[in-house]
Each structure stands twice: as structure tokens, then as C-alpha cells.
Amino acid sequence: MRHRSLFIVTTAVTVGALTLSACGSRDDSSEGGGGGKKTVVIGLDAPLTGDLSALGQGIKNSADLAVKTANKNNEVEGITFKLESLDDVAQAATGQQNATKLVGNQDVMGVVGPLNSDVGQAMQKVFANDNLVQVSPANTNPEMTQGKDWQTGKKVRGFDTYFRTATTDAIQGPYAAQYMFNEKKLKKVYVIDDKKTYGAGLAATFSAEFKKLGGTVVGTDHINPDDKDFSSVASKVAQKDADFVYYGGEYPAGAPLASQIKNAGAKIPTVGGDALFSAEYIKLAKKNSEGDVASSVGAPLETLETAKTFIKDYAAGGYDGAFEAYGGYAYDSTWAIIQAVKAVVEKNDGELPGDVKDARKQITEAMQDVKFDGVTGTVGFDEYGDTVNKQLSLYEVKAGKHVPVKTGVFEG
């Protein structure tokens, strides 16, 4: 209770302070003659520094590209978009502070991000309280859209303001399980996770499907993702005579884990989710990454006709670092917000409603009906806020690169 009231006070103070400063700046712009364009800020939250910064920077750069493209093409008449990026260092608490900050900024009409599911969970309520729409390019935990009883079929959408362009672990884990069991013919798995929202969830959905198919889980373990020494766990895996390892977690711990498992004498692949699908994974695990498999949401961008312009523009944009696993999704998430703003503007005779609360509410409502052909395929949202695009791909590390080995749609 005390936490909540403290939180409300903080929010109130931040909102108050930012309102005052925002008022000042708005006066300035109106003085410059009525013909000036209105600026709409799109917030962005991702780990821009720290272990996961490769993925986070890819998200930021891609969102930036979407904003620039919209401004260049004059996508929404009379509106200039601006990106405000905040760093959450993959910490839920920091993410929540960022969310409060973004809600407080009266020019923010939508937020892209975050990367991590646990960070996303901390942000959802802040945005829902103020009707600010959020589109995550990378959160994959099913609970976030379908409630905690999603597995028993009692799906309840918790937050009307939360949308995502990434598919969920509910299909990502099982998809990898089917591939390993049916096509790679590997029947014995050792399952390891990092006990975080994303990792544990992914490992659970994978194990359930793998057992259903008739495979055996020969052992399970959990690791602390801040550690670097996994030699004891690796020796245990080597003892158990598993055919492969499934790791639910992210590449900063996943890469040394996979490497140490191979060093311990178990020449078996490590398989994981989209958070292992990064060039950094290969850089860290070096030759030991060979043969490892990562699933990722959507079809490989390189094969999509729709993604060609994106890849070209990204290269031309001169960004530092690759767009990584979520670049295309970040672009589409940003574009979805731009489209929602566009829909509201068109409905309101060419401008956003003057009242910020009203504008945010209308944009959130408009998001539900947004539909367009994006970088990653059809972008649209179902009744839970999940993407209608259910495509998944699997990548195997071959000669130091992630090579797509299978793309498809998961069916039960």
C-alpha cells in the first residue's frame, strides 16, 4: 500500500512538473505562426547499454528509421514525429521509472518497447493507468496479453493499452520442440533456464510440448544469469547423455553456457529462443556456437519481399550496429503507432484532439484496428493485443553465422 501511494505521488509530481515545462514549450511553438506542425513524440524503452545492448540498439535504430521515414513521406499531415529513447538497462525497476517519465510527457502518444518481458510487465500498468498505447517488438511471455491462466484456456486480457508485434513463447517453445523431435530426431533433452519471466516461461512451454511428443527431459537446472562459471552445470549435462540442451534465457549467459557445455565434453547443440538469436552470441561462444539453434519470431527478414526496403534504408541510415533480431519488429511497432495516430487525425478533421487524455485514449482504441503490410509481414492485432502474424523461424549456426533452417506457422 505504501508503495502504491508513493508511486502515485511520484507520478503526480512528475506529471505536474512535465506539464508545466511542456506548457512553456507549446507556447513557444504557437508564437511561431499558426502554420507550424504539431510534434508527436513516440517514446522508446529498451536496454541501450549493458549485456543486451546489441538487441536494444537495433530496436532503437529501427524505430528511429521508422520515425524518419514517416517525417520524410509526410505520412500524417500536419504532424512531425520525434523519438524519445530511454535506457532501461534490462531492469524492471528502471523500465517502470521510464514508463512514468513517458506518461508524464504530454507530447508522448505511444511507446515502443521494451525488449525484456519482465521489464514489460513492470511497465504495463503505468501505461494502462493513463491510456497510453504501448507496442512491444520483443516481449514474448504469453501472460502479458492473455493473463496468467492462459495455459488452462482462461484467457483474459489484462491491459487494453498493451500490444506486441512479436509472437509469444506459447508457440515459440513448442515450435522448437517439434523441430528438434520430428526433424532432427533428437529425443533426450536437458532443460536449463535463468528463472526470469522470459527464460522460465520459454523453457516450460518447450518442455511441455517435447514431453507431449514423446521426448524425454533427462534433467533440468536453473542458472543465475549474472554468473559466468557454469562448469558444474555443464559437467552435469555431460553426465546425463542428453541429445541436446534447451536454454531458456538470453545470450549473455547463454553463450558461455553453450560454450562450457561443449568444453565439458558434451558435443551437443544448445537450442534456445529469440534472445539467443544475436550475432553477439556467436562472438562470445566463438567456435563452440557451431550447430546451436535459435528460434525467432517471424520469417527471416532477408527472405521477405517487404523487408527489402527496410534493409536497404537501414544500411543507408548509417546506424551503428546491425538491426539484430527485433529491428524489423521495432520498425513495425513504431509504424503501427504512426498509423494509429494517422487514423485518429483523419477522424478528427486533420488534427489530434486537444485534450491529451482524450488523444491518448483514441489512439489506443485506433491501435486495435491498425492493419498494414509491414517489414515482417502483415501487422495487426487480435483481441488480446497479440500479433496476427504467427510465423516463426529456426536458425542454426553454420560457419559462424545464423542460417535459417526452417520457417513456418505453428499449428497446435
Place this chain on the structure above:
Amino acid sequence: MNDLPQQLANGLLLGALYGLIAIGYTMVYGIVQLINFAHGEIFMIGGFGALTAFLWLPSGTSLLIALPLMILMAMACSVLVAVGAERFAYRPLRDAPRLAPLITAIGLSIALQQAIWAFYPDATKSRPFPEFEGGRLDFGAFAISRGDLFLLIAAPLCMITLGVFVSKTRTGRAMQATSQDPDTAKLMGINTDRIIVTAFAIGAAFAAIAAVAHGLKYGEVNFKMGFIAGLKAFTAAVLGGIGNIYGAMIGGLVLGLAEAMATAYIENIPGMSQLGGGAWKDVWAFVLLILVLLLRPQGLLGARVSDRA
């Protein structure tokens, strides 16, 4: 249980790494009764120093040739930072209440971490560290990776050198004297300031060797690696008896073994399967620490100096 030799090897190697870092905590504590919480960061800076040296060399240089240079560079960086910290952060506070240098140490630790984060190129994420080519070395009952070989040679060598240095040389004996009674040592003509700097420098040099070993073992360095490693090494120093250099090594080995055993075997005890595995190893390591401190508050080997506080 047939992987016992392998798990023992894992634990001992990890423990040797902790022990090398723990030397720095224990030497500084033994002489100035300061817990130098920035020591983890001095270890981390050694890792980045070694990486810098490797990147300087033309690409394709054999790691064996590069290694001596990397060690030297790591030591130079670590020792420079440690001596600088002593001179500018700790020495002005030597007569201040004991909490002041402790807080300074914590602040320094954060500052060093952020400095690397901000100024070392691309250090916001993990930087890959060179590793030895080739597979692991098989000894029958257990096997170790090639990166571990460095640790296997360096750790005992460092310990022996340090033991001889402290007991046989003039400076070493002056150190013992300073740790026993700094005021009397000063009266006997020992330059205690110089002795204190030497203690910081030796601790930093050991941390630098540990950092190179860490890099070779895990194939990466990152700006955060000093935190966990430092915490574990500090635990090792307390476990062995802080102030006692042999205690630091023993404490490290015991801690490493405890972690390996907890990861491997706790879950096989009936009814304990939920409390075993990698996620619980730290809990068990600290349970061990508490038990040792309950029964032997002075640590396994006991501190050589009585606490003056």
C-alpha cells in the same frame, strides 16, 4: 556420483580464481584494516588491460606469444589504478572513522565500473577475449579446457611466490611487522606508507593474473564482471580468515568446491530436489560461510592480526 572427479576439478579451478582475487582483499585488510570494495573493479580493469594489449598486437599473433604481454599490461593497469586509489582516495582518509574509507571504496567501485563502461570502446556489452585453440585436455577421470591450464599453473606459482616473498624478503618481513603493529613498525624505521602501497600493488597484480585467467577461461570480459567475482572473493577471504594470505587461498578453494558440489549433488538428496542446482549454489555457499563463522568467527585459518576496532 561418477562425475565427482570432474566436479572437484571444476570447483578447485573456480576456487583458485576466487583465491587469487581474495589475496588482494586479505593483504590490504591485514595491513590497514580496510575492506577495499573497489578490488573487484581492479580485477575487471586488469581484464580490459589484457584485452587492450591483445588488440594492439597485429591480428593473427599466437596467443602464447601475446600472453606475457597481456599479463604485463593487465598488471600495469591494475597496479596503477590500485596505487592511485590508495594515494588519492584512501590515504587522505587513513585517520578518519573507519566507515569513511569503506564508503569511499564502494563509491570508487561504482566510479571505476562506470568509467570503463563509458570510455572503453564498445565496453557497454561483453567483449570477446581470446581463447586457446584446440579441445579440452583429458586426464581420464576428469578433463579441463585449455584456458584452465593457465589458471592451474598460475595460481600455485603465485601463492608460492607470495609465501616466499612475505616470509623471506626484507619488504615481506616489514609487511608482517606493519600488520602486527603499525606504530611500533614505524618507530623501528619501517616506511609504513610504502608498505601499504606495496600491499595494494601486490593485491592488484594478483587480481590482474586472475583477470587474464578469467578471460581465458570464459572467453569474455565485461565491465560488470568485477562485482560478482569481487563479492565471491571477499567471501573467500572472510571464510579463510581475513588478513591471512593462505587463508584467502584456502577460503577460495573451499568456496569454489562448495559451489560445485551444491550445483551437482544437493538435488540428489531425497526431498531436496527443489533446493539444488545452479540457481541455489550461492545460497549453499553462504550457508557454509555462516556455519564457519558461527563455529570459527576468525575464519578457517584465523586472522593473523587481531582486529583493533
